[in-house]
Amino acid sequence: MNSKSQSFKSAGIYIHIPFCVSKCHYCDFYSVPKAENLIAEFIDCIHSEIESASLRFAKECEVNTIYFGGGTPSILPAESLVEILNSVKSDFFISDSTEITLEANPESVTTDELKLLRQAGFNRISIGVQSFENKDLLFLRRVHDSDQALNAVKVAQNTGFANISIDLMFAIPEQSIDTAISNIEKAATLEVKHISLYGLTSEPGTPLGKSVEDGLVTLPDGDRYADFYLNICDKLRSLGYQKYEISNFAKPGYECGHNLNYWNYGTYFGFGPSGHSAIIDCNQNRLRVERFWNIRDLQTYIKCIRSEESTVETKEILNDKQIRLEKLQLQLRQQCGIAITEIMMDKTGSFREYLEILAGIGHVIITPDERIILTDEGAVVADELILNLSNLIITQS
Amino acid sequence: MNKDLIRNFSIIAHIDHGKSTLADRFLELTHSITGKMKYCKQMLDDMDLEQERGITIKAHAVRMEYQAADGHNYLLNLIDTPGHVDFSYEVSRSLVACEGALLVVDASQGIEAQTLSNLYLALEHDLTIIPVINKIDLPAANVPAVTQSICDLIGVDESEVIPISAKMGTNVEKVLERIVEIVPPPKGDKTAPFRAMIFDSVFDTYRGAVPYVRVVDGEIKKGDWIEFFSNDKTYEVDEVGYLRLKKVPCEKLTAGEVGYIIANVRNVADTKVGDTITVASNPADTPLPGFKDIKPMVFSGIYPADSDDYVQLRDAIDKLKLNDASLIYTPETSAALGFGFRCGFLGLLHMEIVQERLSREYESSIINTVPNVEYRITYDNDETKTIDNPINMPPPARGITIEEPFVRANVISPPDYIGNIMKISMERRGVYHTTEYLSTDRVVLHYDFPLSEIIFDYYDKLKSLTRGYASLDYDYLGYRESDLVRLDILINGDPVDALCSIVHRDKAQRHGKMLCSKLRELIPRQLFEVVIQSAIGNKVISREVVKPIRKNVTAKCYGGDITRKRKLLERQREGKRRMKTVGRVDIPQEAFLAVLKIDR
Numbered sequence: 003m004n005s006k007s008q009s010f011k012s013a014g015i016y017i018h019i020p021f022c023v024s025k026c027h028y029c030d031f032y033s034v035p036k037a038e039n040l041i042a043e044f045i046d047c048i049h050s051e052i053e054s055a056s057l058r059f060a061k062e063c064e065v066n067t068i069y070f071g072g073g074t075p076s077i078l079p080a081e082s083l084v085e086i087l088n089s090v091k092s093d094f095f096i097s098d099s100t101e102i103t104l105e106a107n108p109e110s111v112t113t114d115e116l117k118l119l120r121q122a123g124f125n126r127i128s129i130g131v132q133s134f135e136n137k138d139l140l141f142l143r144r145v146h147d148s149d150q151a152l153n154a155v156k157v158a159q160n161t162g163f164a165n166i167s168i169d170l171m172f173a174i175p176e177q178s179i180d181t182a183i184s185n186i187e188k189a190a191t192l193e194v195k196h197i198s199l200y201g202l203t204s205e206p207g208t209p210l211g212k213s214v215e216d217g218l219v220t221l222p223d224g225d226r227y228a229d230f231y232l233n234i235c236d237k238l239r240s241l242g243y244q245k246y247e248i249s250n251f252a253k254p255g256y257e258c259g260h261n262l263n264y265w266n267y268g269t270y271f272g273f274g275p276s277g278h279s280a281i282i283d284c285n286q287n288r289l290r291v292e293r294f295w296n297i298r299d300l301q302t303y304i305k306c307i308r309s310e311e312s313t314v315e316t317k318e319i320l321n322d323k324q325i326r327l328e329k330l331q332l333q334l335r336q337q338c339g340i341a342i343t344e345i346m347m348d349k350t351g352s353f354r355e356y357l358e359i360l361a362g363i364g365h366v367i368i369t370p371d372e373r374i375i376l377t378d379e380g381a382v383v384a385d386e387l388i389l390n391l392s393n394l395i396i397t398q399s
Numbered sequence: 400m401n402k403d404l405i406r407n408f409s410i411i412a413h414i415d416h417g418k419s420t421l422a423d424r425f426l427e428l429t430h431s432i433t434g435k436m437k438y439c440k441q442m443l444d445d446m447d448l449e450q451e452r453g454i455t456i457k458a459h460a461v462r463m464e465y466q467a468a469d470g471h472n473y474l475l476n477l478i479d480t481p482g483h484v485d486f487s488y489e490v491s492r493s494l495v496a497c498e499g500a501l502l503v504v505d506a507s508q509g510i511e512a513q514t515l516s517n518l519y520l521a522l523e524h525d526l527t528i529i530p531v532i533n534k535i536d537l538p539a540a541n542v543p544a545v546t547q548s549i550c551d552l553i554g555v556d557e558s559e560v561i562p563i564s565a566k567m568g569t570n571v572e573k574v575l576e577r578i579v580e581i582v583p584p585p586k587g588d589k590t591a592p593f594r595a596m597i598f599d600s601v602f603d604t605y606r607g608a609v610p611y612v613r614v615v616d617g618e619i620k621k622g623d624w625i626e627f628f629s630n631d632k633t634y635e636v637d638e639v640g641y642l643r644l645k646k647v648p649c650e651k652l653t654a655g656e657v658g659y660i661i662a663n664v665r666n667v668a669d670t671k672v673g674d675t676i677t678v679a680s681n682p683a684d685t686p687l688p689g690f691k692d693i694k695p696m697v698f699s700g701i702y703p704a705d706s707d708d709y710v711q712l713r714d715a716i717d718k719l720k721l722n723d724a725s726l727i728y729t730p731e732t733s734a735a736l737g738f739g740f741r742c743g744f745l746g747l748l749h750m751e752i753v754q755e756r757l758s759r760e761y762e763s764s765i766i767n768t769v770p771n772v773e774y775r776i777t778y779d780n781d782e783t784k785t786i787d788n789p790i791n792m793p794p795p796a797r798g799i800t801i802e803e804p805f806v807r808a809n810v811i812s813p814p815d816y817i818g819n820i821m822k823i824s825m826e827r828r829g830v831y832h833t834t835e836y837l838s839t840d841r842v843v844l845h846y847d848f849p850l851s852e853i854i855f856d857y858y859d860k861l862k863s864l865t866r867g868y869a870s871l872d873y874d875y876l877g878y879r880e881s882d883l884v885r886l887d888i889l890i891n892g893d894p895v896d897a898l899c900s901i902v903h904r905d906k907a908q909r910h911g912k913m914l915c916s917k918l919r920e921l922i923p924r925q926l927f928e929v930v931i932q933s934a935i936g937n938k939v940i941s942r943e944v945v946k947p948i949r950k951n952v953t954a955k956c957y958g959g960d961i962t963r964k965r966k967l968l969e970r971q972r973e974g975k976r977r978m979k980t981v982g983r984v985d986i987p988q989e990a991f992l993a994v995l996k997i998d999r
Contacts, residue, residue: 016959031958071958200954224924224950231950249954264959278959293962318962328965359983363927363947386926386951389971 011282013063014263015090017048018274019075020300023109027143027209028202032276032298033073040300044274045082047307049089051273056093059281063269065094067101067260074130076106080115084122091123101126101259103167108146108154116161126258127158128167128198134188135181138174142202155192165256167196172230173222174202179230183237190241195256199234200249201227228382235378248335248381265332272296275303275313291320291328326395331388339375342368345395353394360387400474402655403584407476407613408529409493411518412503413511413870417533421503421565421574422461422477428572429463429475431643459599460611460657462641467579475578476657478598478613480517485746487874488693491520492598492673495689496613496657499527499582501574502549506532506540506562509841510548512811512870518553527582528553529561531574536564548838585615585655592683593617593625593676595652595660600670602721607663610670611642614658615687617678620651624679625662628686629671633679634662667724695727695743696804696875697750697854698787700768700897701757702739704977704988708763709738715761716740719753726753731788735897735981736766736991741788744770747854766979768897769994772851775802775878789899792885794936802878804850810861811843812869819864820844827852828903848873849881851901855995886911886940888918889932893982897991911940913997921990924948929984 021041022033034040068090070083087102103126104119111129131151133139139147146154158166168189172182189197204214204221213219222230235245243251247265250258263270264280267289272278276298283290294317297303306313320328326345333340342357357374360366365380365387380387412418425431463475480493494500500521504510521528530549535542546560561577563570595612602608619625623636640648641658652658664670672693675686703712713730720726727743744750747770754767774786779798786792793799808829810820817834824831824846832845848857853873861869884907888898898918902910911933918931922945929945953964978985 201952203954224948228949248952264961270959272959278961280959280961295960295962324965327968328961331964331968332961356983360926365926382950382952383926383948384952385968385971386948389968389975390926392968392972393975 011063011269012066012263013059014067014069014260014268014270015065015094016069016071016260016270016272016277017075017086017090018272018277018296019070019072019078020044020275021072021077022074023077023107023145024143027213028205028211030205030208031073034300036077040304041078041082043304044300045078045086047304048086048273050307051313052086052089052093055271055273059271060094063094065090065096065100067103067263068096069103069105069260070124071103071105074107074110075104076110076115080118083119083124087122087124101165103128103258103260105130106154106158107144108150111154111157113157113161116157116163120162125163126165126167127163128169128196128258129154129158131155131168131189132171133174133177133181134185135177138171138177138181141174141176142171152188152192155194159193165196166194167198167252167256167258168194169198169200171200171202172234173227175219175221179233182230182234186234186237186241190243196250196252196258197238197243198250198258199238201230228379231382232378235381244337245378246337248376248384265336267291267329267332275300289325291325293318293320327392330392330395334374334376334388334391335381335384337375339369339373342372342374345391353391356390356394400653400656402587402589402653404471405474405476405585405655406499406578406582407478407497407585407655407657408499408501408578408582409478409480409497409521410501410503411480411514411521412501412533413505413508413514416503416505416508416511416514417565418479418503421501421531421533421563421571422479424565424568424571425463425475425477425575426461426644428575429465431461431463460642462643462647462657465575465579468576469579471579473579474656475575478657485744485749487516487520487872488691488745489599489672490517491524491689492596494521494526495524496596496598497526498585499529499578501578502528502530502553503533504531504545504549506534506542506545507537509545510552510811510837512809512843512872515552515811515837515843516809516872516874522553528555529574529577529581530555530559532560532562533565535562535569536567544838544840548841551838587615587654589616589618589654591616591654592681593619593623593678594683594687595619595676596687597670597672597674597676599672600667600724602667603661606637606661607665608667608670608721609646609659609661610664610676611659612652612657612676614652614654614656616654616683617681618651618653619660619676619678625660625676626679626682627669627671628675628677629690629692630669632664632669634664637661637663667721671724693725693745695725695745695773696850697744697746697770697772699742699744699750699770700731700733700736700739700766700788701728701742701754702733702736702766702768702897703761704764704766706737708761711763712739712757712761712765715757716742718760719756723753725749733768733897735895735979735986736768737979739766743787747858764977764988766897766988766991768991769900770854771901772804772849772854774883774901776800777802789885789901790896792883792901795884800880801883803881803883805847805876805879806850806853806873807876808846808848808853808871808873809843810846810869810871811837811841812865813840814842816865816869817842817844820861820869823857823860823864824848827857847876849879849903850875884935886914887934888914889930889934889939890922890981890984890986891927891930892932895981895986897979898994900994907935908940910997911935914994915941915943917993917997918990919943919945921993922984922986925985927983 020033021036102124104124105128107130134148136148170185204211238251245251246257267282269282278295281292294314296313297315361368367375410418460478465473465475478493478496480490532545542562561573594616595614597610597612599611600608621636624633626633638648638661639652640646673690677683703709725745728740731741777783777800828849830847835843858871882904883901884904886900886902887894915931915933928947931943933940978987
């Protein structure tokens with residue numbers, strides 16, 4: 003596309019590739035087992051969805067980030083991924099600096115394919131390493147082993163990906179803090195630019211969730227979780243990785259633009275089954291936030307596209323209270339924190355008093371320019387802090 | 400109606416000994432219910448709660464017409480009695496309205512404490528007793544042994560005990576025949592000034608408080624003006640009638656009859672059980688004997704779980720009060736729980752019933768504080784005051800005498816469990832008097848107890864220590880001096896009014912310790928350290944710490960599904976709203992009942 007309308011906004015595009023080789027027992031993202039005939043149909047449908055969305059929205063947007071997530075995008079043939087990327091490129095405004103990320107699992111990364119993808123414009127890769135320790139990978143029932151993980155990072159580097167992110171997990175049962183630290187050291191040695199680091203969590207409805215419920219698996223308790231996290235944060239900082247969100251660390255300049263757009267109230271479109279979209283407008287300092295999301299079922303998704311029905315499952319327009327809650331949730335998790343004025347009207351009341359108590363026990367820092375920033379200790383109890391603060395905000399308004 | 404053909408009777412039976420089933424059979428035999436209504440439920444218990452709990456909470460009455468073997472048509476009035484110790488005054492009024500009583504005993508269970516004390520009440524009022532053994536069809540029935548114990552108890556001949564099965568209908572008609580035969584017709588003077596005793600009262604939304612009465616003298620009809628002896632108010636009678644399964648209007652009620660009077664009485668508090676009604680134009684000189692203005696024995700705070708719902712709760716209590724004259728309540732404020740009510744109840748069961756009715760009516764959860772009795776404080780200068788909320792108990796000081804209500808309790812059980820009963824009763828500061836054998840396999844133990852020691856879980860404990868065999872009954876004795884102290888609970892240094900309790904000094908240490916440790920389990924870890932202390936006056940007895948929370952974070956917050964995260968937060972906020980906040984500490988509702996749950 004080559005002509006831009008007058009008032010355009012930056013936006014992100016997410017493409018959900020809902021296929022996995024096998025389902026990880028802790029994961030609650032939407033995915034189905036890989037099946038050739040479904041894949042072909044899916045690709046066809048994604049094209050249609052991108053095209054019809056572009057007719058509605060492309061004129062007013064400049065796409066700054068594109069993210070292929072899943073599922074496991076890398077199990078699609080590289081040609082298919084390129085094809086999908088090209089259809090985004092032809093239907094939306096894209097700039098040279100647009101961040102284009104591919105999520106990949108170590109076992110499905112090959113030199114030839116990554117070469118092709120790099121050439122097609124993918125400039126960032128996020129590899130689901132999880133751990134460089136085979137014992138951890140076994141517990142997580144990952145398909146890859148430690149060697150494949152190392153190899154995947156090297157292949158990405160050799161095929162010209164300068165912006166490499168890896169996912170690492172901690173607080174895996176029987177994992178030692180030393181193992182978690184050594185995972186980070188390996189990542190640093192490999193010179194990856196970005197690390198997403200999250201503690202293993204039992205999500206209800208997943209097989210792991212059930213095992214935990216049935217007492218077959220015990221996850222590390224809160225105190226141990228906190229020990230993991232605090233040690234990891236220290237280590238990452240010492241290796242030059244900045245924390246920019248509770249679970250995200252990067253070398254300066256390598257923060258994930260796509261995620262930042264989610265958290266900072268940018269517009270985004272999610273294509274594919276379970277894809278989430280948000281359209282944000284600001285008129286005279288009033289935010290209008292509209293969210294909608296696709297059906298979480300591949301077959302139904304395909305059926306809807308084929309019959310030209312909407313794939314949207316639900317749509318919501320947020321009220322002011324909901325916007326303030328979300329802002330608190332999303333911004334407080336980030337290292338830049340949240341401006342007190344964003345969430346509070348009255349600067350002297352009980353909210354202020356409460357903040358100072360939180361600062362006193364070392365959970366938050368109040369900066370001279372009046373922002374609330376979580377400390378590492380505060381980050382481990384972020385949900386509790388957000389809940390407590392949200393009660394004060396909402397009751398005050 | 401010819402007085403000689405009236406028989407007024409009630410049934411004395413323990414819960415589950417078959418009173419309601421027997422009543423159903425009577426209704427069928429006398430054709431008081433039509434075929435279709437049969438078997439749908441036990442007819443006398445018309446309140447949901449009563450059916451669920453299998454007990455009759457409030458007395459009702461039913462009139463039946465019975466053609467006896469002697470060829471006469473008799474009018475039988477069955478006046479039901481509440482089946483629990485809390486309502487013993489109501490029971491006594493129901494019994495006084497009768498000339499006879501059926502003593503119904505389960506052939507497999509034998510006599511229970513409740514039965515025994517109601518039987519004594521009936522004998523005290525000279526009622527003719529007809530002993531009946533029910534459930535003779537059960538495999539576990541031991542008719543000869545139970546017959547023997549009944550004979551020993553009331554001094555009748557074996558032949559006078561009627562073995563029946565209300566369930567199968569066996570010998571039920573024999574019972575009706577015996578009633579007609581030996582229960583005397585009502586006394587009373589048709590021509591004397593009108594006197595009727597209220598044995599129950601219900602509230603009708605359209606017609607006000609409706610007293611159920613036994614007419615003793617004279618007669619009453621529509622258009623008469625009635626007066627209540629206890630309050631001197633007068634009302635014009637709009638309707639009189641008798642009770643079948645609903646109210647049946649009739650022209651007049653005369654001496655000996657049982658029925659209802661509708662006179663647009665606004666408030667059930669004006670139709671007090673035991674009070675005498677007379678006619679304003681020709682009033683009786685004296686009321687019928689035995690009226691008592693009953694006072695609540697057990698007190699508890701009732702608060703809305705969500706402080707915003709105070710008004711709804713108030714409306715629900717007001718509505719409940721319309722039908723329950725014995726419920727007393729006044730608004731109170733708690734620092735921890737906000738606005739609520741201090742309520743007075745006849746006893747623990749009455750309290751449970753009110754709480755349950757209230758939560759149904761109000762359709763939202765309520766917090767009940769731990770029940771307590773009313774204490775009496777006397778100062779050096781002879782000034783006296785009563786305290787129905789522990790928070791008002793002064794700190795320990797010289798020159799203060801504290802008294803608490805005592806009861807005389809009868810515990811009936813097979814002799815095997817005497818040891819267990821004595822042990823638990825001693826733990827509850829029981830003062831032992833005597834043991835009597837009712838039969839070789841049933842003993843009754845007489846004790847004096849501080850009421851406060853048995854209102855919590857004494858009965859439950861007793862049941863579990865005797866495999867369910869023991870039964871309990873008690874009578875109010877009066878106030879006695881005790882060495883009591885106020886046990887405060889402090890959370891991060893702030894006393895929590897709703898957790899304060901009054902305990903015997905000897906038990907304070909243990910009680911405080913257990914309470915603190917229970918609270919430590921119930922109060923969730925929060926951002927700050929929570930220190931829980933129990934104290935008497937300035938002296939801290941025990942201390943527990945809830946360590947600050949170390950982890951509560953969503954690890955992975957990417958993906959565009961922000962809505963899900965917000966909704967989760969919204970749900971958590973809702974949960975948090977249900978907690979009560981003391982200082983900055985969130986206390987879950989269950990914590991306020993912790994005091995009840997701990998092992999005394």
